[in-house]
Amino acid sequence: MATMNGTTVNGTVSLPATTQQDPPVQRLAEEPLDLAGIAARRAKAGKLIAGTAANSDSDMFKSPHAFNQPKAKRWDHLLTDDAISRQPCALKLAARFLKKPGMLSLGGGLPSSDNFPIESISMQVPQAPLFDKASTDIPESIVTVGKHDIRDKDGVFDLAVGLNYGQSIGSAQMLRWVTEHTELVSRPPYADWRCAMSIGSTGALDSALRIFCDRNRRDSVLTEEYSFSTALETIHPLGIKVVGVRVDEQGLLPDSLDETLSSWDETARGARKPTVLYTVPSGQNPTGATMGAQRRQDVYNVCRKHDLFIFEDEPYYYLQMPPYDKANSLAQPGAVDTSLNQDPEDFLKTLIPTMLSIDVDGRVLRMDSFSKVMIPGSRMGWITASEQVIERYIRLQECVAQGPSGLSQVLLYKILDETWGHEGYLRWLIHMRSEYTRRRDALLDACEKHLPKDVVSWTPPGAGMFHWLHVDHTRHPHAGKKTILEIEEEIFNSCVERGVLACRGSWFSVERDVEPTSLFFRTTFAAASQADMDVAVQRLGEAIRASFENLERASI
Structure with a gap:
């Protein structure tokens, strides 16, 4: 099992998990967890030692305050027979015997790390608070994980562990x-x-x-x-x-x-x-x-x-x-996002x-x-x-x-835990919020400029990376003659001909056997540049106008 007291036996550890029934002898003050509390708890607990396929669970890492609640309801009446019938994996359970002192294993089929063809991996990781290209040019930006960092460098996670089989709960x-x-x-x-x-x-x-x-x-x-x-x-x-x-x-x-x-x-x-x-x-x-x-x-x-x-x-x-805010769009030249300076604890308070x-x-x-x-x-x-x-x-x-993936786990651990820490990750999220706000504003600016508002309406998204456009099909010159799906397909094909891809709303309809009553298109501001978004929305607007002006050239 994994533990945080520095005691290791044959690559595994012997301290049982912290549980509500078996509390640790010494607990910090039972207060809600915060950033400072994480650092204090880790300092109190000591180094985390977890070898190959070490057992662990969240109770080992929750604060004492987390246990001061009633237990959850049980869901036996909702579980499937398949879920209820599954038994623990015998081979993974066998790993618990490795904590016995002097145990020599001829049991588990864990390959020797000597045969892993990667000795080390190095990454350049941007640093808080700016996370810009310049921050990757400093020595601190180079993060390396070796095959035997636990053995040779008093590390917490390495490739010998990360590249081997692990527990299904994760490392x-x-x-x-x-x-x-x-x-x-x-x-x-x-x-x-x-x-x-x-x-x-x-x-x-x-x-x-x-x-x-x-x-x-x-x-x-x-x-x-x-x-x-x-x-x-x-x-x-x-x-x-x-x-x-x-x-x-x-x-x-x-x-x-x-x-x-x-x-x-x-x-x-x-x-x-x-x-x-x-x-x-x-x-x-x-x-x-x-x-x-x-x-x-x-x-x-x-x-x-x-x-x-x-x-x-x-x-x-x-x-x-x-x-x-159209007047203060972050997509405008020279716009500065003052929220980038937000304190991480305050950022958490702003989240719904x-x-x-x-x-x-x-x-x-x-x-x-x-x-x-x-x-x-x-x-x-x-x-x-x-x-x-x-x-x-x-x-x-x-x-x-x-x-x-063990490789994903060890690389993300090196970034999230050893390089950024919890505070650094929150600052990264603040940075990402700003990046997506700027992208969203660019797409909305383009919609304001290029889409025919007489027939297209929208609610500016307050999260995520998608923008949902409602097209008023009732104003189409062939409304009542063409179905909503036919009008949708006409606009979609016109978009493709003009060189822009917008997803048809019907692709996301849950009950596809029911005729839709509204017409939508989904756009995204996840990847395109500001310039490309402007051109793409212009083409989308042209496609919508072409459809609504087709044949009878309805006025919009």
Whole structure:
């Protein structure tokens, strides 16, 4: 097992995890965790020692304050037979015997690190607070991880450990970091919450669906009426029915959610009453909508009323931006973002509370990801849920993904923990918020300039990287003669001919067998330069005008 007391036995460690039933002998003051508290706890605990495939869990790394809550509800009545039937992996359980002094292993098939073909990896990492190119030219920017840093340099994580097989929950080194970060941000209001590393949010969603939904029970899932197409493509092959809930500029409408559940007709719907809600509360893909604090509480209350379990998918949570101000757009030449100087603790206070932070039942499985704020190709994130749910998730991962990439874990650890630390990472998020605000403002400036407002309307996104455009199909010269999908296809093809790609709203429709009543296009400000966005939106505007002026040349 991993520990923080510096005692190692044959590459593993022997101190049991901190649990609510088995508290450590000495605890720091039981106060909510903050940045200073993390540093104090680490200093008190000593060096983290975790060898190859070391066992660990979040209880080892939570603050004492985290245990001063009631336990989560149990979800036996919602779990699938598949999830309930899974047993611990015998080979991974065998690792616990390695803590016996003098044990020589002929058991586990862990390859010798001597045969790993990488001796070291070096990276140039930008430094806080500017994170600019100049900050990578200083000696401190060069971060190196070697094969035997633990053995030879008194390190905490190295390639010998990171490149070998690990536990499905993830490495102790990264698990400690995400547990501390989760407590800083969300402070879950129940005692037995835990984290587990994931292979990204889509992989986590697939596993969560297998734990809670079963086609043989005719299970169904609720989500926003327009939802991330890949999420829908993950759900449908499992034989699970998906039903859309109406949305507005703040996302899910609690009244619509309640009405859908209260009036559920199993015969008409072809599925039993839903037990799961999948939602993206911040910068929702594709609509860009962000739930305010009260909206999140209202949605949570409806879920409690109907005993609905919540999958909170939050890849864009930290990309929350100030309201768009056309007169003071950050995309204007010479514009300065004064919020870059914000204190990290104050930054945390500006974030809308997570659904996990109001979850008194343990009915939320939150999915976090490094994809949108750091490295998409790392394929790494983490989930947070009750101990019961995390345990079932680990049992599934032992037979499916085995856990996230060890290489991704060791490289991200070197950046997040050893180079930036928690404060540095928060400063990076402040930096990313500014970058995306500037990009969003550039796209919105272009929309103000080039789109025909008589037929195109929008709500400026307050988070994420997507901008949802509503096109008033009722003003189209062939309205009533052409379907909405035909008009949408006409505009889309015209866009492609002009050299711009905007995603058709129908691609994100949850219930595709139902004729749409509105026409939308999704645009993104994630990657294109400011100049390219201006040209692209100009072409989009031309395509819309061409469609609405076609044949009868309707005036707009």
